[in-house]
Amino acid sequence: QRLTVSIGGHGMSSLQKLQTSEGTVITVDAKAAGKGKVTCKVMTPQGMELDMDVVENRDGTFDIYYTAPEPGKYVITIRFGGQNIPKSPFHVMASNEPVAPRDTVDPLFRPVNFLVPFTPQQGEITGEVRMPSGKTARPHITDNKDGTITIKYQPIERGLHEMDIKYDGNHIPGSPLQFFVDAVNSGVVTAYGPGLSYGMVNKSATFTVVTKNAGEGGLSLAVEGPSKAEITCKDNKDGTCTVSYLPTAPGDYNIIVKFDNKHIPGSPFTAKITGDDSITRTSQLNVGTSADVSLKITETDLSSLTASIRAPSGNEEPCLLKRLPNRHLGISFTPKEVGEHEVSVRKNGLHVANSPSKIMVGQSEIGEASRVKAFGKGLVEALL
Numbered sequence: 001q002r003l004t005v006s007i008g009g010h011g012m013s014s015l016q017k018l019q020t021s022e023g024t025v026i027t028v029d030a031k032a033a034g035k036g037k038v039t040c041k042v043m044t045p046q047g048m049e050l051d052m053d054v055v056e057n058r059d060g061t062f063d064i065y066y067t068a069p070e071p072g073k074y075v076i077t078i079r080f081g082g083q084n085i086p087k088s089p090f091h092v093m094a095s096n097e098p099v100a101p102r103d104t105v106d107p108l109f110r111p112v113n114f115l116v117p118f119t120p121q122q123g124e125i126t127g128e129v130r131m132p133s134g135k136t137a138r139p140h141i142t143d144n145k146d147g148t149i150t151i152k153y154q155p156i157e158r159g160l161h162e163m164d165i166k167y168d169g170n171h172i173p174g175s176p177l178q179f180f181v182d183a184v185n186s187g188v189v190t191a192y193g194p195g196l197s198y199g200m201v202n203k204s205a206t207f208t209v210v211t212k213n214a215g216e217g218g219l220s221l222a223v224e225g226p227s228k229a230e231i232t233c234k235d236n237k238d239g240t241c242t243v244s245y246l247p248t249a250p251g252d253y254n255i256i257v258k259f260d261n262k263h264i265p266g267s268p269f270t271a272k273i274t275g276d277d278s279i280t281r282t283s284q285l286n287v288g289t290s291a292d293v294s295l296k297i298t299e300t301d302l303s304s305l306t307a308s309i310r311a312p313s314g315n316e317e318p319c320l321l322k323r324l325p326n327r328h329l330g331i332s333f334t335p336k337e338v339g340e341h342e343v344s345v346r347k348n349g350l351h352v353a354n355s356p357s358k359i360m361v362g363q364s365e366i367g368e369a370s371r372v373k374a375f376g377k378g379l380v381e382a383l384l
Helices: none
Strands: 004-007 016-019 023-029 038-043 053-056 061-067 072-080 090-095 112-117 125-130 140-143 148-153 159-167 177-181 190-192 198-200 205-210 219-224 230-235 240-246 251-259 269-274 279-286 291-294 305-310 316-318 320-323 329-333 339-347 357-362
Touching (some): 038 053, 038 061, 061 140, 112 198, 125 140, 125 148, 219 230, 219 240, 305 329
Parallel strands (some): 279 357
Antiparallel strands (some): 004 023, 038 072, 053 061, 112 148, 305 339, 339 357
16 A cells, blocks of 8 residues: 655655644545545643544545644654554654744745634534635634634645634634635735634734835735724834734625735735624614524523523513524523613522623614605606
8 A cells, every 4th residue: 555644745754843833734645545544643742642633635635633732742643444554653843943844845834823702512613624726624623611712724725715614514603714825935925814814893803914025115905894994004123014903893804905006915805804792783683673692601401590681771580591593592582672781691590601791782773764864856856
């Protein structure tokens, strides 16, 4: 059986050095080995088994994704059809210091990292990256146990990528999202960072523009979307600048980056901005209209929980706590007042984690003649 193994575009014929906390991909080419599956086990310097993902690609190759959390020697055992592949197990050294590529035949791409507000519960959260070539891969997803997830992916291709993040088969808010990958040392102006792909309302979204070795030319920036977004640009004095913008409404934003009056690779970028989770605002949450509201509650036993909602007037009433179609816990109620409401979920009389939470109720727009506007020449003149 003939098997070839490469790691991030570089061979594993000898001891490798990797950087900690950065996604690593091992590609196993098993096309000439017949039928079988690739399995992998990664052991940390402490002798613990590390989480990793094995993805079978349509072209007969297998991608293994893992991230070294600490420096030291890692032992990677790769098997095909239950048997060790040639030279397995591999010994890989991880270091906190940045590691240069062993050769320059293949470009080195920047790892992609996203911090996304989401609280997984009993369901499964999955991801899939679609590369420009049509190949697919899985990102590494970590539940931070604080209402957020971290998504990491080590690109192996240049160009526009699309990534799905799903919970129990359903897209989470902001999914799918797009990101553009370019070589680190491309010799042209490039941009990278989460603010080019994703962000949240009323929170600063940031990205970096690299102008080093790009020659003479002016840099221009623009953000177009559902709201006006104030842009700030800080020159880091090292050939890069940090750009921030503040979106105040959810939706798709176009980020335009030009150098010498020409779009840089990937521009215009599309960033998906989702709503602010600190206070739930929805056009469906109006006075007199029944609505379901999802809560960030991780408890699983509904029978042991009680829920109540306090209106702006101070009036507190019990409300129905139930499992929503997205498998999150939520409440169902009909607002009677406009303004900020406080939802409390208790277990044995005590607040559970992430309780209380706040939701905003707007004025019903049904039947309000005062909100109707009429304009046009037909109000003042007409032709016979």
